[in-house]
Amino acid sequence: MLVSNELYKKSSKTQKIRCEICANYCKIADGNVGICRQHKNVNGELFDESYGIVSSLSPDPIEKKPLHHFLPGTFTYSIGGFGCNMTCLHCQNYMISHEYDKNSRGIKITPEAIVENALRYNCQSIAWTYNEPTIHLPFSKKTSLMARQKNLKVIYVSNGYFSDRSIEEVLSFVDAFNIDLKSMSSDFYKKVCGADLDVVLDNLKRVYMEGKHLEITNLIINDYNDSIEEIEQLCDFVADELGPEVPLHFSRAFPYYKMKDINPTRPEILFKAREIAINKGIKNIHLGNI
Template sequence: MHEARLYQKLEDNTIRCSLCAHRCTIREGKQGVCGVRINRGGTLYAATFGKIIAEAVDPIEKKPLYHFLPGTLSYSLGTIGCNFHCEHCQNWHISQQTLEMEALRDLTPEQGVERAIGSGSASIAWTYNEPAIWHEYPLAMGTLARKKNLGTVYVTNGYITEEGLNELAGMLNAFRVDIKSFSDTFYRKVCGGRLQPVLDATALAKELGMHVETVTLVIPGQNDSMEEMEALIRWVLENLGPDTPMHFTRFHPDYKMRETRPTDIGKLEKIYERAKELGIHYPYLGNVGDHPYENTYCPTCGSPVIERSGYAVRVTGLKDHTCTECGGRIEYVSEIR
């Protein structure tokens, strides 16, 4: 096994992990909340280093990332485990799996970079389950990827410590974060975590120069009040800025929330429109299918600059970072430096 980073040795072969905001105290022979960081003999091991269960070449828009290398492909990897236990998880069959799962297969960091380049991808994304708990592996692969001018992406729940995020600062380009609710009660009850560490990590990612986009799955009766949505939008405006893309996505029943109805599209449209009114330049709807609110519009004149149909992208009014109608600036990452 690969020794983990970011832990402290305590008495009696006990250790404290400082990678995610749970900061688990792990006794000999036990695992953290994530299920994949294991104490053996007073040493913490990253049990899924070099172990993958999901591998695909996806459009970057599938993450979803709309302002990071738009129209490109992203070589995407996932493994097992998560530091949340969300009742509505759409990837529960891997995020809640154990290390005994036979489908895990080996992939070295070097092989991952080679496959990314061979696939024609512009970036590598660690996704499908929580990449923060895989820390040592994305860090190793991403460091190699950056030397090959590949972008690097976390699709994350944001439950990473300041120490963990600082270690990623020289490697990670994009921090696509789920802000699952603006209620700590929701986080404790539905996810098994807390809200504030997610907000702290997201603000720090922005401060460290990462491209940040937020995603909120709007669940009827759980986190969909306009009061809560407005509080979230105002937090993004104050802490991340008006050019931060915000995705509000439609819920569909899954895992332990099969009795909850799908989100009403009209409700999503109201949230989108309120985000615009409050000053977000790039709000989006997701999981709605061929909706005009999936497009990118110039915040100055309102003209469409990027149109989307599913994961197909068509640039209609954009030259470099400029709206061809009014000359207004459109903020997005067009290349990796």
Template sequence: MLVSSDLYKKSSKTQKIRCEICANYCKIADGSTGVCKQHKNINGELFDESYGIVSSLNPDPVEKKPLNHFLPGTFTYSIGGFGCNMTCLHCQNYMISHEYDKNSRGVKITPEEIVENALRYNCKSIAWTYNEPTIHLPFSKKTSLLARQKDLKVIYVTNGYFSDKSLNEVLGFVDAFNIDLKSMSKDFYKKICGADLDVVLDNIKRVYDEGKHLEITNLIINGHNDSVDEINQLCDFVAGELGVDVPLHFSRAFPYYRMNDISPTRPEILFKARDIAHDKGIKNVYLGNI
């Protein structure tokens, strides 16, 4: 599938393309892909090689996204793909985000079939989840616009690493976001995730300012982002830059992927995080994986 020319730039001097779908802004040589491994430069044009190929299709309670204050008590039709635009060492879904064979494991499906399935299961929404939806923008956009025509709401469960252009598009068809705010440390984002914290924070604020339903998830990892100081910073950001009504989910981490040396998050730090959030005035605080 050829990507819209609005989402990439050609070089007048080389065969490289600058992809502008996410904040990596990959410069892709002819015949190569970017960080997400889903977009390929073919003779100076950018192609989405995953269009219509998914890893997962499943009706879920919307609370599993987690979204506790958006259509509570209903089911959402969850769609997952392959690849990611971050390189998180602790990835909980690395089997579809980093180490996968989409040719043997992938399922081909059309936007129309996804919408039909959602309606058949009596879902009230569709959710782009399990892996980073931003990298599948052409497919998620077409499907989501069809879904909205059938009165289905649209959810993005995302790491928030949008480019300005992709966020402009996504805001036009997504009703609710759960954004994973992994840490308040720039060093954590750089070394653990291969990304820029400031981009994520700016995008979170923009989603909130645009009036979209927003919930925040923070996976607490022993020895990496579990200090009281960092939890205070995160709660200050939510309460001060967003609002005390924005639901905040603290989630427990387990040894996984390239961080098998960690121990499961201590329950007491999750309870402490909840107390800190409540002390900051945040009204809706939840604990996950515990």
């Protein structure tokens, strides 16, 4: 599927193109793919090689996303894809985001079929989840606009690594977000996730300012982002830069992918994180994987 030329820029001197779908802004040579491995430069044009190919489809309780304050008690139709624009060493879904063969494991489906399935299962929304949905922007946008025509709400479960261009697109059709705020450390984002913390913080503020429903998840990892100081800093950001009404989910991490040497997060640090959040004035706090 040819990507809209609004989402990439061509070089005037070479066939290299600059993808603007996410904040990596990959410069892709002819015949190569970007970091997400979903977009390919073919003769100076950007193609989405995963258009209409998904890894999973299922109706889920909306609280599983997790969204606890948006259409509570309803089901959402979850759509997962392949690939990611971050390289998190602790990825919980690494089998579809990093180690996969979408040609043998992929499910081919049309936007129309996704909407029909959601309605058949009496879902009130569709959720782009399990891997980063932004990298499938052309497919998720077309499907989501069809869903909204059928009075279905649209959810993005995201790492928040939108480009300046893609956040404009995403805000035009998404009703609710759960965005991972993985750490308040720039070094953590750079070394563990291969990303820039400031981009995520700016995008969180943009989503909030646009009045979209927003919930935040922080996966706490022993000895990486579990210090009292960092948890306090994260709670200050939510309370002061967003709003104390924004729901905050602290979640327990387990050994996965390239962090198999860690221990499961100590439950007591999640209880302490909740206490800190309460003291900072945050009104809606949830603990996950515990």
